[in-house]
Each structure stands twice: as C-alpha cells, then as structure tokens.
Amino acid sequence: MGEWSKTVGEKGEEIVNYFFNEILGYKTILSNESIVCNKGLKHKSNSSKSNKTTHGIDALISAKSPLEDNLLDIGIISSKFTSSIYPNSPKTLFKEYLADLAFTIECFKNSKLYSDINQKFSNVNRTDITGILVWASNKSSQKEEIISKVSNIILDNDLIFDKIIIVDNDRINFFVETVQNAKKEFGAENVKFVYHNSNLNTIGLQSVSYGDFLPTNYLFSNIIPIRVINKNEIEFIIFSKENFSKENFSKLLAFAKSFDLLHSVNNIILSFSDFNDLTDEPIILSELLNFDHYQYGKNLFVKTHLSDFRNTKKS
Secondary structure (H helix, E strand, O other): OHHHHHHHHHHHHHHHHHHHHHHOOOOOOEEEEEEEOOOHHHHOOOOOOOOOOEEEEEEEEEEEOOOOOOEEEEEEEEEOOEOOOOOOOOHHHHHHHHHHHHHHHHHHOOOHHHHHHHHOOOOOOEEEEEEEEEOOEOOOOOOOOOHHHHOOOOOOOOOOOOOEEEEOHHHHHHHHHHHHHHHHHHOHHHEEEEOOOOOOOOOHHHOOOEEOOOOHHHOOOOEEEEEEEEOOEEEEEEEEOOOOOHHHHHHHHHHHHOOOOOOOOOEEEEEEOOOOHHHHHHHHHHHHHHOOOOOEOOOEEEEEOOOOOOOOOOO
C-alpha cells in the first residue's frame, strides 16, 4: 500500500511539472519543499494526537507579474492526484484539501522560503500568494470537472488566504487542447502568452506585452490569448472555453480588437471547442457588419481547437 501511494504521488508530481513547465511555461518549479508550521494546534488534523510541526509544499512557482507593475506572483501548488474517479460527493474531501492548502499558505507568509524567494527579485514592492489545488483523476474522463460540485461550499472562518484556484481534469484538458497543441503545431518558441492592459501594468506593457509564461490569474479564465509566429506571419489566437454563439463571437472579436501592442498582427484567429464552419459561418458574416476592418477568410479566421475534418477554412 505504501509503494502504491508513492507511485500515485509521483504521478501527481509528473502531471504538475508537465502542466506548469511544458504548457504554462514556468522554467523553475520548486518541488517537495518543507516549511515550519507556526500554528501547530490550529493546523493539526482532526485525526492527529500531536500538533503539526511542518507543512509540505508539493510545488512552487514564482514570477514578476506582467499584469501589475512591481508585483511578485507566487503560486503554492498542492497536488491531489487520485488513481480513482472523482467522488460523487466531493465537498467533504475538498474542504479537507482546501484547509490543508490554506494552512500552508498561512505559515508560508512567515517562512524563510518566502523571504528567500522575495530577495531574488528586484523592483518588487508587493507579493501576491495564490494557492493552486491541482485535483486530477486518472479514471474520470478528460473533461470531467469538479469545480461546479464544490462551488457553493461554506468555508470555515479560520481559513486565511487571498485566493485559491482549482485545477481539475477539465481545466487541464482545456490547456492541452489549446496551448499545448499550438506549441506542437508552431513550435514552443513561436508561441507566447498575451498580457492584457490591466491599468496596473503601464510600465511593464511598454516593454513586454507577451511572454513565455501564463500568469496565475489566467488559470481560471475561460479565454487564453496567445501570439504565434506562423510562416513569418504574426497571428493572434484567442481560445475560448465557451461554446460558439453570436454573442460570444462578437464579444471575443471586440476583445481581440482591444489589443494594440502585438507588433503588426497579420491574422486574428478565434477558436471554440464546438465551432462548425457550415452552420456558423452565416452568423460570422452577419456580425462582421459591425467590424468593418475584418474579412472572414482573409485576416479573420474562426476554428475549433478540437480535431474535426468538417472545419477546413483555416489549417
């Protein structure tokens, strides 16, 4: 049983490294760190007879934020990979996972590791700590999601954290279908994440409006904007997790139009999971009456990021 638990744990670490390194672009990931617990009585588990002494950190990422000037983003990652399917009623287990991660964040703020990481970055006057719970399942489907099943839980008052993001099978699969497949198609060196104007990054956007890593704030977004160099042309691709509709198409195209720091974009590509060229093209042509700069099939393309032989407008 111990060996099996070890194997499952190692698989969870493998998934975390693959997701944050290969897909999201974090070059340095600290793994299996340990910090001192400063609140042993409060943080001990209900089944433990003694106070907690340490917290284990499965993985940690850090980077200067491209969305806010002089901000350091730190992500504390907890891997809860399971070899089984997701439980039908996951709330109790989720609350346990959430409390463990929140307690780790609480002690991390006063740890030597936190201090050491901050000292490695210059021109930083604020640090944000985000908890990231990666709860992946080996036997549930790739598109199985857990977030909606735990969204209405009541949190304990003693949990102290600013933000915790849940990453489940469905969320990981979305990034694999979009970002990872784009890196395979165009080459990882030709794919960059696009950073929007948040009104807090006026200094940063003057020099960097796109880059190699995805900010933690984008992890729970249903839109992923990337910049691609494809055969000497610059393409702006926006992947949407929402289904294609007249409203979503117009909203996404208006969003694309708002970017003006991508250095002469040749084509804009909007990608939906359920787009069908035959039935949806009339909607696009009708909506383009409101966007006179774009011509469908010339400088604007719409596609699906799922493989489908019926959609051949843009390869």
